[in-house]
Amino acid sequence: MFDVLKLSSQVLSEQYNPTLFNLFYESCPWGFWTAHHYQQLVGFIVGIPFSHDFAKILMIGVDPAVRKKGIGSQLLKQLLTEFSKRNISTIELEVAVSNKTAINFYQKHDFTIVDEFSKFYQNGEDAYIMQWTAVH
Ligand SMILES: CC(C)(COP(=O)(O)OP(=O)(O)OC[C@H]1O[C@@H](n2cnc3c(N)ncnc32)[C@H](O)[C@@H]1OP(=O)(O)O)[C@@H](O)C(=O)NCCC(=O)NCCS
DSSP, X not given: OHHHHHHHHHHOSSOOOHHHHHHHHHHOGGGEEEEEETTEEEEEEEEEXXXXXXXXXXXXXXXXXXXXXXXXXXXXXXXXXXXXXXXOOEEEEEEETTOHHHHHHHHHTTOEEEEEETTOSTTSOOEEEEEEEOOO
């Protein structure tokens, strides 16, 4: 868990209280995935269900040294599979409107922008709400 905290503080613009990570893991261990390269932590994703068919992705981060190699996609697909196994059909997340890389990343994985939150982040930046819906 210490490695995840360290990587998250390096790659996410928002800083999270360390106890939150334990809370997320304890409340939903199957929503917490990590990726390793030569035994080194290089990526993580955290998602949790909010109801029987709706879940949120709370964070995803990949070490800058190994980006654009499919690690983020692998983590996202793993989490989407876990959600699908549990019949969760709608998945949402927030992303900073300036974070073009992440927006591209999610669009590549069939997320679409459905709404916008004004001043969502600690720094006053707006967020897009992006959504993924399972195809039946
Ligand atoms: C977003 C993030 C997780 C992507 O991880 P990654 O391992 O680099 O992603 P992948 O290699 O699986 O990329 C998959 C697709 O995403 C898109 N993408 C990824 N990086 C991109 C970039 N720098 N510019 C444009 N598109 C990009 C591309 O469509 C890419 O497909 P391609 O390689 O066929 O072009 C990573 O950039 C990251 O950790 N960013 C900082 C943290 C962050 O912003 N998290 C999201 C907060 S909501």
